[in-house]
Amino acid sequence: QSALTQPASVSGSPGQSITISCTGTSSDVGSYNLVSWYQQHPGKAPKLIIYEGSKRPSGVSNRFSGSKSGNTASLTISGLQAEDEADYYCCSYTSSNTWVFGGGTKLTVL
Amino acid sequence: QLQLQESGPGLVKPSETLSLTCSVSGGSISSRTSYWGWIRQPPGKGLEWIGSIYYSGSTYYNPSLKSRVTISVDTSKNQFSLKLSSVTAADTAVYYCASPAVAGNLHFDHWGQGTLVTVSS
Numbered sequence: 731q732s733a734l735t736q737p738a739s740v741s742g743s744p745g746q747s748i749t750i751s752c753t754g755t756s757s758d759v760g761s762y763n764l765v766s767w768y769q770q771h772p773g774k775a776p777k778l779i780i781y782e783g784s785k786r787p788s789g790v791s792n793r794f795s796g797s798k799s800g801n802t803a804s805l806t807i808s809g810l811q812a813e814d815e816a817d818y819y820c821c822s823y824t825s826s827n828t829w830v831f832g833g834g835t836k837l838t839v840l
Numbered sequence: 841q842l843q844l845q846e847s848g849p850g851l852v853k854p855s856e857t858l859s860l861t862c863s864v865s866g867g868s869i870s871s872r873t874s875y876w877g878w879i880r881q882p883p884g885k886g887l888e889w890i891g892s893i894y895y896s897g898s899t900y901y902n903p904s905l906k907s908r909v910t911i912s913v914d915t916s917k918n919q920f921s922l923k924l925s926s927v928t929a930a931d932t933a934v935y936y937c938a939s940p941a942v943a944g945n946l947h948f949d950h951w952g953q954g955t956l957v958t959v960s961s
Contacts, residue, residue: 775954781945821887
């Protein structure tokens, strides 16, 4: 299985919105609404911020939102804050009963 | 609140077998119809799913690692384990165990803190 495709980096100024894309295939992202997104700060374990495409776990800011169209999922962060600067990973359950991660996107808050 | 903790040697010699254990507290592995997973992250690189084990013992592995990976569960100790054979320097990584918060979910709410395993002679 191939890793999902994410942009290596994105950037935005405080208060702005950014979107990170995650492109897979009809065997993963396109198969189910089972894409999750993780935020990872340096030296820390990943933290779940979106699951099942667009749902937020309790305690996660509503500035984070997820969506999907075809084989591409997207994470949007609105009202960028300095604390949002981190690496972001998408992950999808696949039709082979496996999981696959994206390569990760480094978000820089200017 | 489920808590996971990885343990095992931090240094493994090339060609040997890497062995890690994930201890679960705050819930019983055998009573949760969950997938318990292992994920790794080489230094400076992205996350890679290694494999998962269902509470019943069924296993699912990353095709690229399948020939070298074994994941097992010990319900009496409330632990699940990872073995990766014939390791090379490319297997140097932080290894995480992870699980969903709600049984049956297919994403990873809970993560261990991660343990760095270095492959070197």
